[in-house]
Amino acid sequence: MGRFPAGVAVATIDLDGERLGLTLGSLVSLSLEPPLVGISVSRDAALHELLRRAGEFSVSLLSEGQEALAQHFARGVPPVALWSGVAVRAEAGAPLLEGALGWLRCEIWAEYDAGDHTFFVGEVLSAQSGPRAAPLVYVEQSYQAL
Numbered sequence: 001m002g003r004f005p006a007g008v009a010v011a012t013i014d015l016d017g018e019r020l021g022l023t024l025g026s027l028v029s030l031s032l033e034p035p036l037v038g039i040s041v042s043r044d045a046a047l048h049e050l051l052r053r054a055g056e057f058s059v060s061l062l063s064e065g066q067e068a069l070a071q072h073f074a075r076g077v078p079p080v081a082l083w084s085g086v087a088v089r090a091e092a093g094a095p096l097l098e099g100a101l102g103w104l105r106c107e108i109w110a111e112y113d114a115g116d117h118t119f120f121v122g123e124v125l126s127a128q129s130g131p132r133a134a135p136l137v138y139v140e141q142s143y144q145a146l
Contacts, residue, residue: 005137005146008062010073011039012094013047015054019083019095022047023074025138027059035124036109040117046076048118055108057122058094061101063133064145069097070136071143101135103128 006025013020026040037059041048051057062070069086087098096103106122113119134145 002140005139005144008066008070008136008138008143009039010060010062010069010097011041011047011051012058012060012096013051013054013056014094015050018050018079020047020050020079021073021082021095021097023070023072024059027061030121034109035127036121037104037106037124038119038121040114040119042117044116046079051108051120052111054094056094056125057106057108057120058096059104059106059122060097061103061130062097062136063099063101063130064136065133066097066099066136067143070138100130101133102130 007027009024009027010021011024022045024039028038030036030038088095089098104124105126106124108120109123110121111118137144137146
């Protein structure tokens with residue numbers, strides 16, 4: 001699977017002021033009616049249980065030039081330093097990363113056990129387009145613009 005390109009996104013939550021984000025290569029479009037997307041989150045990830053409790057999440061679809069953001073949210077930076085130097089859009093709810101190709105706000109619609117991960121299905125409540133650019137993908141253990 002490492003040879004098959006995956007789009008890179010960052011899922012974020014805000015639970016009573018506690019904000020976390022996690023880089024994903026598993027975002028998938030599932031349905032147009034209702035609009036559904038899916039994300040796979042490791043049970044060991046700090047985001048996992050907070051996502052369940054929050055009941056909602058946002059997704060920033062990363063573009064070329066955002067490799068540093070992808071690496072930042074993939075490393076498991078401590079929450080106190082996670083947002084330091086990260087530009088976000090000034091909107092209520094889970095943070096949306098500036099400069100992304102687009103943004104989704106989702107409510108958890110269902111979840112399924114998937115080995116050492118949980119597959120969360122989100123109903124898309126809102127979607128916005130960002131600037132036109134090439135998408136960031138992950139293939140053969142590196143980030144690349146497509």
